[in-house]
Amino acid sequence: MNSLFSLFCLSKDSPGRSPINRYWNRVKENVGLLVMLCFIFIVVSDVFAKEILVKPGTMVSTIQEALKRAENGDIIRLTKSTYFAKDLVIDKSISLVGIDYPVVDGQMKSNLFIIKASNVSIRGLILKNSGVSSIKDKAGIRVENASQIQIIDNRLINTCFGIYLAKVKGGIIQGNTIQGMHSIVQSGNGIHLWYSSNILIFNNKVQGQRDGIYFEFATHCKISHNVCEKNHRYGLHFMFSNNDEYTFNTFRNNGCGVAVMYTKHILMKYNRFEKNWGSSSYGLLLKDISKSTISNNIFSTNSSGIFMEGTNEVKAEGNHFLNNGLAVRLLANCEKNTFQFNNFIGNTFDFTTNGTENLNYLHGNYWDKYSGYDLNRDTKGDLPYRPVSLYSQIIERLPSAVFLLRSFLAELMDKAERALPSLTYKNLIDQEPSMHIIR
Amino acid sequence: MKFRRCLFQPFYISIVILIFVSCKKEMRPIEYGKDNCEQCRMTVMNPQFGAGMLTAKGKVFAFDAGECLVRYLKSKGIKENEEYYVSDYLAPGTLIHATEAVFLHGDSIQSPMGGNLAAFNSRESALSVQQDLGGTIMDWNNLFNK
Numbered sequence: 230m231n232s233l234f235s236l237f238c239l240s241k242d243s244p245g246r247s248p249i250n251r252y253w254n255r256v257k258e259n260v261g262l263l264v265m266l267c268f269i270f271i272v273v274s275d276v277f278a279k280e281i282l283v284k285p286g287t288m289v290s291t292i293q294e295a296l297k298r299a300e301n302g303d304i305i306r307l308t309k310s311t312y313f314a315k316d317l318v319i320d321k322s323i324s325l326v327g328i329d330y331p332v333v334d335g336q337m338k339s340n341l342f343i344i345k346a347s348n349v350s351i352r353g354l355i356l357k358n359s360g361v362s363s364i365k366d367k368a369g370i371r372v373e374n375a376s377q378i379q380i381i382d383n384r385l386i387n388t389c390f391g392i393y394l395a396k397v398k399g400g401i402i403q404g405n406t407i408q409g410m411h412s413i414v415q416s417g418n419g420i421h422l423w424y425s426s427n428i429l430i431f432n433n434k435v436q437g438q439r440d441g442i443y444f445e446f447a448t449h450c451k452i453s454h455n456v457c458e459k460n461h462r463y464g465l466h467f468m469f470s471n472n473d474e475y476t477f478n479t480f481r482n483n484g485c486g487v488a489v490m491y492t493k494h495i496l497m498k499y500n501r502f503e504k505n506w507g508s509s510s511y512g513l514l515l516k517d518i519s520k521s522t523i524s525n526n527i528f529s530t531n532s533s534g535i536f537m538e539g540t541n542e543v544k545a546e547g548n549h550f551l552n553n554g555l556a557v558r559l560l561a562n563c564e565k566n567t568f569q570f571n572n573f574i575g576n577t578f579d580f581t582t583n584g585t586e587n588l589n590y591l592h593g594n595y596w597d598k599y600s601g602y603d604l605n606r607d608t609k610g611d612l613p614y615r616p617v618s619l620y621s622q623i624i625e626r627l628p629s630a631v632f633l634l635r636s637f638l639a640e641l642m643d644k645a646e647r648a649l650p651s652l653t654y655k656n657l658i659d660q661e662p663s664m665h666i667i668r
Numbered sequence: 669m670k671f672r673r674c675l676f677q678p679f680y681i682s683i684v685i686l687i688f689v690s691c692k693k694e695m696r697p698i699e700y701g702k703d704n705c706e707q708c709r710m711t712v713m714n715p716q717f718g719a720g721m722l723t724a725k726g727k728v729f730a731f732d733a734g735e736c737l738v739r740y741l742k743s744k745g746i747k748e749n750e751e752y753y754v755s756d757y758l759a760p761g762t763l764i765h766a767t768e769a770v771f772l773h774g775d776s777i778q779s780p781m782g783g784n785l786a787a788f789n790s791r792e793s794a795l796s797v798q799q800d801l802g803g804t805i806m807d808w809n810n811l812f813n814k
Contacts, residue, residue, distance in 0.1 A: 363716055366778070414701070468782060469782060514709060538709065
């Protein structure tokens with residue numbers, strides 16, 4: 230701007246005398262032209278990204294008609310009404326935006342939307358009633374072979390699968406509410422990712438589906454601030470999906486909280502696993518996973534807090550296990566896992582395991598059942614703590630012995646074993662239990 | 669007389685029946701949403717893919733997919749007098765003998781444990797689905813030796 234100003238000054242002082250001035254003049258004209266071109270370009274591009282208003286009773290009364298008229302970069306706005314959609318293919322890079330939540334009804338027939346183009350965004354719609362099929366998965370929004378997808382602030386009601394991404398690279402799924410209505414057998418997953426990567430799943434709410442969020446071969450994704458409740462199977466389910474992270478989520482009242490299976494490099498932080506009750510229900514089920522971190526989570530009132538099978542090199546740190554039936558169940562085929570600085574409060578059993586060998590490491594946890602002392606006042610207990618009680622070992626061999634839970638006999642056995650440890654595992658010991666609750 | 673009357677009381681009869689019934693070695697249907705897979709610990713949910721086995725002692729194990737059954741048998745080994753079952757893809761929830769079933773293996777079949785495997789009771793029905801979804805047809809022996 231400064232140079233432009235000096236340019237004008239020069240031309241006013243001496244118009245076209247020296248060759249330099251003539252040169253400046255030419256520059257001035259060109260600058261003018263450039264500005265003009267920019268302006269034209271802005272105007273044209275504004276015209277280029279046109280808006281299409283869909284309103285019943287006008288020329289464009291259906292989404293199908295609007296899609297026919299639309300070109301890449303356009304915005305289609307839906308006024309508040311009810312529209313019908315059946316396998317509606319979006320193969321242009323458009324934005325579909327609802328005004329005051331219009332309803333798109335699938336009439337229980339098939340998918341509602343199938344997105345096959347990149348840079349598509351769908352916002353502010355209510356999507357209802359997808360079909361149910363046993364051969365092909367029917368979804369509210371199905372995305373295939375695309376990238377940079379935005380699915381924001383929608384409400385999906387009674388869809389078999391909610392949002393289904395197949396081979397999608399990059400995208401945001403944010404602020405959606407998914408409410409499944411189907412029976413256990415017919416329901417699909419709320420948010421389903423298959424062979425996808427770099428997806429952010431943020432602030433969604435999923436209820437009544439088979440799995441709240443399901444990952445199969447999905448990598449480098451982030452899941453945060455979601456709430457998964459009352460899903461039939463799992464709140465969140467990983468299968469063969471590496472390098473993902475989930476933080477600040479709540480998993481409540483699901484068949485089972487979260488299942489992480491056949492994966493590695495998963496970061497699990499600041500989540501809540503609550504009220505996952507049932508005979509074989511877990512807050513967190515780990516099966517064949519390795520090199521992952523579980524930190525600062527809260528496991529409260531679950532049948533089992535964490536169930537680990539075939540799990541290696543997992544670090545659990547700073548978690549709170551509160552009022553679970555069984556805080557951690559660690560099967561003997563797990564190796565090199567670390568539990569440190571966790572709180573175990575009010576659990577019926579803190580640790581159970583099977584087999585005799587156990588190659589895992591416990592350190593500096595707080596155990597409310599610990600009854601040792603701290604004479605040198607270094608906040609670490611002077612006696613080691615054995616979290617696997619004798620009684621839980623008996624239940625392992627003889628499940629019906631659970632009948633004696635909280636009985637005098639069981640208490641007596643545990644007290645005797647604690648006083649003179651001889652039967653419980655030698656290597657599953659916390660050598661330096663914390664005397665205080667870890668904050 | 670008194671004893672005989674006592675013996676024929678419905679209560680006793682039902683107990684006797686119960687003893688005989690419970691002694692039977694028989695495959696029970698899989699309880700979807702309740703049973704857990706013996707191999708992968710997942711809750712068995714999808715009646716198109718559920719599988720099961722009946723051990724020689726009459727114990728029933730449920731599996732959430734045919735591939736889990738195969739993996740389990742590969743690790744534990746096949747024994748005498750065991751029966752293996754898979755679900756018919758076209759009649760969800762019906763169990764058929766795995767050894768007699770026809771399997772379709774293809775990428776567009778998304779079975780729960782990533783095995784891409786569906787089972788059928790006849791070659792014709794497998795062929796009809798193959799036209800729709802693609803994939804290769806195999807039998808139990810192919811599958812087990814793969």
